[in-house]
Amino acid sequence: MSRTYPPVSLIGAPTDVGAGHRGSRMGPEALRIAGLGEALIKRGVDVIDRGNLDGPRNPWQKPVDGYRHLPEVVAWNRAVMDAVGAELEEGRMPILLGGDHCLGLGSITAVARHCRKTGKKLRVLWLDAHADFNTHQVTPSGNVHGMPVACLCGLGPDALTRLGGEAPAMRPDEIRQIGIRSVDEGEKRLVQEYGLDVYDMRYIDEIGMKRVMEEALEGVDDDTHLHVSFDVDFLDPSIAPGVGTTVPGGPNYREAQLVMEMIADTGRMASLDIVELNPIIDKRNRTARLAVDLVESLFGKSTLMRD
Numbered sequence: 007m008s009r010t011y012p013p014v015s016l017i018g019a020p021t022d023v024g025a026g027h028r029g030s031r032m033g034p035e036a037l038r039i040a041g042l043g044e045a046l047i048k049r050g051v052d053v054i055d056r057g058n059l060d061g062p063r064n065p066w067q068k069p070v071d072g073y074r075h076l077p078e079v080v081a082w083n084r085a086v087m088d089a090v091g092a093e094l095e096e097g098r099m100p101i102l103l104g105g106d107h108c109l110g111l112g113s114i115t116a117v118a119r120h121c122r123k124t125g126k127k128l129r130v131l132w133l134d135a136h137a138d139f140n141t142h143q144v145t146p147s148g149n150v151h152g153m154p155v156a157c158l159c160g161l162g163p164d165a166l167t168r169l170g171g172e173a174p175a176m177r178p179d180e181i182r183q184i185g186i187r188s189v190d191e192g193e194k195r196l197v198q199e200y201g202l203d204v205y206d207m208r209y210i211d212e213i214g215m216k217r218v219m220e221e222a223l224e225g226v227d228d229d230t231h232l233h234v235s236f237d238v239d240f241l242d243p244s245i246a247p248g249v250g251t252t253v254p255g256g257p258n259y260r261e262a263q264l265v266m267e268m269i270a271d272t273g274r275m276a277s278l279d280i281v282e283l284n285p286i287i288d289k290r291n292r293t294a295r296l297a298v299d300l301v302e303s304l305f306g307k308s309t310l311m312r313d
């Protein structure tokens with residue numbers, strides 16, 4: 007099946023202000039060196055690399071009132087929101103090269119606003135080991151990369167929940183979380199209270215990735231803007247060691263490929279985050295190369311013989 011894709015813009019956001027390990031600030035370069043741009047061009051995609059955004063350095067401080075580096079997190083997310091929003095305005099597909107996952111807030115805030123403006127339905131696929139639904143009261147770490155989904159749903163400080171003006175940026179029923187296997191105690195209660203649709207690893211083990219993806223993509227139609235927020239720690243650490251917060255028991259290579267292929271089949275992906283890649287922890291950039299490999303599948307490169 008060959009499909010034409012909208013023009014893509016790569017946006018680097020070299021920061022780890024939201025993370026508990028430093029190094030994901032080097033993610034954008036590692037993805038470029040692994041050949042992300044070239045791989046997409048090879049797929050026939052029109053690609054512009056917008057280079058890297060600018061923002062405050064990581065002050066590497068302890069939490070203040072339950073948040074680490076909140077002002078810096080706000081500044082980076084504002085820059086991301088503006089950059090992602092500008093690409094969507096131009097009819098381009100933004101691919102955010104993180105950076106840690108706190109940036110999903112800026113990215114998805116821009117996407118949600120674009121959907122409201124254009125009358126599209128929003129569907130977010132959150133591929134992750136973690137639910138990232140903490141608040142400053144329940145967070146075990148104060149790291150804001152554990153909070154973006156809560157903030158998007160209106161739970162968090164005004165500076166983050168109102169990044170795009172109105173709050174909440176998104177409704178809980180607009181997101182599907184896949185690959186989840188590490189949720190903190192207080193976080194779990196909030197996830198249940200907000201009724202998030204979580205496809206955790208136990209469920210994936212029991213019913214299989216194919217059915218999980220069918221369920222997660224149910225209702226995606228021609229009017230849907232599909233946003234994929236791909237936290238690299240979604241993948242099993244045996245194939246993707248280059249992340250700060252590894253959790254064993256993630257999807258294997260084939261399961262991950264199937265996820266990407268089934269997303270590609272919808273033809274509806276219109277924006278993408280690739281986050282949490284930490285080259286400092288990686289081995290010879292293999293996690294970055296795997297991420298590129300999976301992104302190729304998101305753009306229709308199939309491992310099957312039948313097409």
Ligand SMILES: NC(=[NH2+])NCCC[C@H](N)C(=O)O
Binds near residue numbers: 145148153188189
């Ligand atoms: N995007 C991530 N890697 N999130 C990890 C979050 C880990 C933990 N739940 C915390 O809040 O500190």
Ligand SMILES: [Mn+2]
Binds near residue numbers: 107
């Ligand atoms: Mn995450």
